[in-house]
Amino acid sequence: MKVAYWPGCVSRGFTPELHGSMAKIAPLLDIELVEIDRGACCGAGVIAEHNQELADTLNARTFALAQEVDGAALMMNICSTCQGAQSECQERLDANAEYRAQVNATLAGEGLSYEQGLSNKNLLWLLVEEIGLDELRRRVRRPLTDLRVGPFYGCYIVRPAERLAIDEDQPRDSYLGLVIEALGGTVVDYAGSHKCCGFPIITMNKQASLTQAGRHLGDAVDAQADCVVTPCPLCHLNLDLQQPLAEKVVGRELGMPVLHLPQLVGLALGLAPSELGLQRHVVKPRSVIDWSTSVVAQVGGTAGDR
Amino acid sequence: MSEFTLKLRRYDPESGEPAYWDEHTVELEPHRSVLEAILQARALHDGSIGIRCSCRAAICGSCGVRVNGKPGLACQTHLDKAQRGAPDGVIEVQPMGNMPVIKDLIVDMDAVHWKKIQQVTPWLAPKLPVPEREYLVEHEAMVDVTQSMACIQCGACVSDCLSMEVDPEFVGPAALAKAYRFVGDPRDDRTAERLQELTDDPHGIYDCTHCFKCIDACPKGVAPMSQIMRLRRRAGSDFHIEDPNNGERHERAFVSLVKQYGLLNEAELLPRSYGGDSPLAKFKPAAAKELASSLPAIAKALLRRKVTPQMALRPHKLPASDLKAIRHIYDTVEGRPDRVELNLYISGRDEDLT
Numbered sequence: 001m002k003v004a005y006w007p008g009c010v011s012r013g014f015t016p017e018l019h020g021s022m023a024k025i026a027p028l029l030d031i032e033l034v035e036i037d038r039g040a041c042c043g044a045g046v047i048a049e050h051n052q053e054l055a056d057t058l059n060a061r062t063f064a065l066a067q068e069v070d071g072a073a074l075m076m077n078i079c080s081t082c083q084g085a086q087s088e089c090q091e092r093l094d095a096n097a098e099y100r101a102q103v104n105a106t107l108a109g110e111g112l113s114y115e116q117g118l119s120n121k122n123l124l125w126l127l128v129e130e131i132g133l134d135e136l137r138r139r140v141r142r143p144l145t146d147l148r149v150g151p152f153y154g155c156y157i158v159r160p161a162e163r164l165a166i167d168e169d170q171p172r173d174s175y176l177g178l179v180i181e182a183l184g185g186t187v188v189d190y191a192g193s194h195k196c197c198g199f200p201i202i203t204m205n206k207q208a209s210l211t212q213a214g215r216h217l218g219d220a221v222d223a224q225a226d227c228v229v230t231p232c233p234l235c236h237l238n239l240d241l242q243q244p245l246a247e248k249v250v251g252r253e254l255g256m257p258v259l260h261l262p263q264l265v266g267l268a269l270g271l272a273p274s275e276l277g278l279q280r281h282v283v284k285p286r287s288v289i290d291w292s293t294s295v296v297a298q299v300g301g302t303a304g305d306r
Numbered sequence: 307m308s309e310f311t312l313k314l315r316r317y318d319p320e321s322g323e324p325a326y327w328d329e330h331t332v333e334l335e336p337h338r339s340v341l342e343a344i345l346q347a348r349a350l351h352d353g354s355i356g357i358r359c360s361c362r363a364a365i366c367g368s369c370g371v372r373v374n375g376k377p378g379l380a381c382q383t384h385l386d387k388a389q390r391g392a393p394d395g396v397i398e399v400q401p402m403g404n405m406p407v408i409k410d411l412i413v414d415m416d417a418v419h420w421k422k423i424q425q426v427t428p429w430l431a432p433k434l435p436v437p438e439r440e441y442l443v444e445h446e447a448m449v450d451v452t453q454s455m456a457c458i459q460c461g462a463c464v465s466d467c468l469s470m471e472v473d474p475e476f477v478g479p480a481a482l483a484k485a486y487r488f489v490g491d492p493r494d495d496r497t498a499e500r501l502q503e504l505t506d507d508p509h510g511i512y513d514c515t516h517c518f519k520c521i522d523a524c525p526k527g528v529a530p531m532s533q534i535m536r537l538r539r540r541a542g543s544d545f546h547i548e549d550p551n552n553g554e555r556h557e558r559a560f561v562s563l564v565k566q567y568g569l570l571n572e573a574e575l576l577p578r579s580y581g582g583d584s585p586l587a588k589f590k591p592a593a594a595k596e597l598a599s600s601l602p603a604i605a606k607a608l609l610r611r612k613v614t615p616q617m618a619l620r621p622h623k624l625p626a627s628d629l630k631a632i633r634h635i636y637d638t639v640e641g642r643p644d645r646v647e648l649n650l651y652i653s654g655r656d657e658d659l660t
Binding site for chain 2: 009010012013014015016017038040041043044045046047048049050051052053054056057058061084091092095096097099102106107109110155156159160161168195196198200201203204205207208209211212215241242244245279280281282
């Protein structure tokens with residue numbers, strides 16, 4: 001399937017391995033990526049807290065660029081925060097024709113216009129709803145047998161439920177578990193899976209921010225996870241890049257590898273850890289790499305080191 | 307009539323015994339509430355079950371609990387829906403979080419919720435002189451605060467606030483929604499002071515982590531987090547209040563970096579959040595101190611080639627023609643005499659009106 005692909009900023013900045021691993025798995029899943037390389041930052045909620053119309057207009061421009069991609073089934077993103085921030089803007093744009101017209105008037109100079117009703121899905125939603133778990137299972141070359149994986153969603157992709165169309169019929173807040181199982185892995189339940197990584201307040205209240213990251217990772221360690229997986233690169237920054245500092249704040253060793261969603265998918269599809277940029281993480285995903293050569297995962301406590 | 311099994315969290319701090327689970331089966335119509343089921347269990351099986359309630363009609367806000375882990379009003383939660391949401395068909399009821407338990411499902415609202423509400427001066431400080439007859443205010447201005455006025459003080463948002471979970475001093479969603487109720491009220495005389503207090507406080511408006519928990523928790527659609535974002539817009543964009551918590555600086559740097567590059571330049575955002583919105587920010591003491599403390603993380607990221615020096619020196623940037631379009635958007639929107647803000651709670655959706 002052909003998608004208008006929105007990589008977001010962080011996947012091309014501080015987590016380049018995310019963008020790279022997405023590019024690697026796309027052909028294996030028959031996803032044709034047409035990158036929207038002219039769109040602006042989604043604002044991550046911060047531009048909206050400064051000026052809502054500004055965030056809405058910047059994202060309407062991105063949506064309009066996505067709608068110009070010939071033959072694209074939908075717009076796909078690889079960032080929970082983009083998903084949430086863009087869904088919020090789209091909710092307002094779709095709800096009110098007068099407002100949409102005002103926003104489109106600002107875009108008119110470029111000949112762009114956003115039409116109500118774009119479908120914008122994170123890779124996670126696309127895997128379950130478009131490709132399907134059965135198809136995903138069929139494409140697995142190296143099942144994640146015995147790999148214990150803790151899901152970490154990121155707030156923006158699970159709340160608010162109504163805006164993100166999460167309900168009994170469409171349980172998007174349980175999709176990570178479904179995907180881990182489809183890839184042959186074991187889902188680890190732990191308290192932090194749907195909580196906040198703390199990233200948005202890292203510059204405002206570092207102590208609270210790193211306590212959040214440290215606690216959730218600690219819960220994953222206690223639940224004997226070999227690694228956690230996240231569809232959010234901002235969560236990845238707090239959970240992986242900041243993990244050494246989070247360890248100091250919560251006063252315990254963690255050593256928990258944190259994988260981007262396309263990396264986990266890529267491993268099961270048969271790609272090598274180095275092709276997926278796993279060597280770029282701050283916490284070495286040793287347990288995951290050992291798993292992919294020996295097929296037997298190490299146990300959680302000694303999962304990884306730094 | 308159908309059978310429903312409840313699993314209640316029981317705890318009496320005075321007993322010295324640990325908390326435990328207690329199961330009761332009741333018979334009720336499926337559309338009846340979880341509160342009615344608890345009251346039936348208390349009436350028929352165990353008179354010592356502790357639950358606080360009054361109106362039974364989702365108005366008084368007394369019966370806040372967690373049903374299957376999610377906060378809400380016991381009286382507003384239907385049994386059939388609760389049963390569908392329970393993993394093994396047994397409806398789990400716990401006291402709300404972030405507040406100490408007095409007994410069973412009753413939490414100490416005074417110790418946390420009401421204390422925080424009092425912190426934000428929850429009354430109108432009228433502009434003087436008080437007019438002989440009524441104040442005349444614009445209709446839109448009062449409509450703007452109706453969403454925060456819908457709060458019934460049940461504490462569901464406080465229960466699930468993820469910032470409060472790690473920072474109990476955080477003023478929190480309910481109190482900040484209440485703060486907006488007065489900040490947004492044109493009759494109030496303390497707007498600037500209120501905003502100053504809430505931005506100066508290290509546990510004030512910039513301590514909210516955007517987790518949306520309070521929006522999902524609220525049984526009345528108050529969307530406390532949206533009210534917190536309104537407070538930030540008023541403080542930062544209208545009153546230009548610089549705070550000691552880097553909140554306004556972070557926002558200003560973010561907004562201006564996206565204007566300059568089209569994309570987020572992470573390497574610049576961090577120093578500017580501490581040192582101010584300028585390329586020289588990294589040389590300011592506050593930024594230098596922060597960069598020094600982050601040095602181990604930065605060094606590790608460089609070592610693993612997660613980030614490269616080129617990224618900082620030549621950050622990703624949109625092509626010139628797109629940057630021109632982005633700047634046009636900024637100039638148009640920020641050039642409006644009044645900020646445009648669409649609140650769907652108030653305006654509704656087109657499809658609701660047809």
